[in-house]
Amino acid sequence: MSDIHYVDGWPQPYAQLDAEPYWAALQERRLTYQRCKACSQAVWPAHSFCPHCGADANQLEWQESSGRGTVYSYSTVMRGPAPSWAAIAPYTVGFIHMDEGYYLFSQINGKPEDVQIGKPVRAQFLQRGKQILPVFDMVGFKPMNIQPE
Numbered sequence: 001m002s003d004i005h006y007v008d009g010w011p012q013p014y015a016q017l018d019a020e021p022y023w024a025a026l027q028e029r030r031l032t033y034q035r036c037k038a039c040s041q042a043v044w045p046a047h048s049f050c051p052h053c054g055a056d057a058n059q060l061e062w063q064e065s066s067g068r069g070t071v072y073s074y075s076t077v078m079r080g081p082a083p084s085w086a087a088i089a090p091y092t093v094g095f096i097h098m099d100e101g102y103y104l105f106s107q108i109n110g111k112p113e114d115v116q117i118g119k120p121v122r123a124q125f126l127q128r129g130k131q132i133l134p135v136f137d138m139v140g141f142k143p144m145n146i147q148p149e
């Protein structure tokens with residue numbers, strides 16, 4: 001955690017081996033997750049076995065998410081931890097309860113007063129450094145400018 005790699009001012013994610021297909025799909029602007037063929041449960045974060053039933057990696061398959069979900073929890077950050085984040089503060093992060101049944105931690109794009117638990121959100125994709133990342137828009141609200149000037 002102490003060796004953070006920045007590209008164009010953005011901290012780059014550390015791609016663990018189990019999650020490499022997730023990061024590769026994002027580069028094609030596709031949001032993916034794992035599902036267990038043995039118990040049918042969505043699996044996230046990426047695993048090398050099913051945390052629900054213990055099935056091995058052969059039972060886990062990558063599926064494409066609809067990119068839709070609802071806000072499960074959130075927090076608004078008033079001071080960014082790096083210049084790139086400070087440039088877009090205040091911004092909101094939180095857990096999205098995805099329609100496929102898993103929880104994804106991400107940025108939620110919207111005025112802080114518009115973000116509410118249970119409200120629908122939809123993924124968009126943003127280039128941040130070398131990596132394309134999912135950021136969620138509040139459905140029905142005008143998006144804010146979430147790219148630094």
Ligand SMILES: [Zn+2]
Binds near residue numbers: 036050052054055
């Ligand atoms: Zn399972």
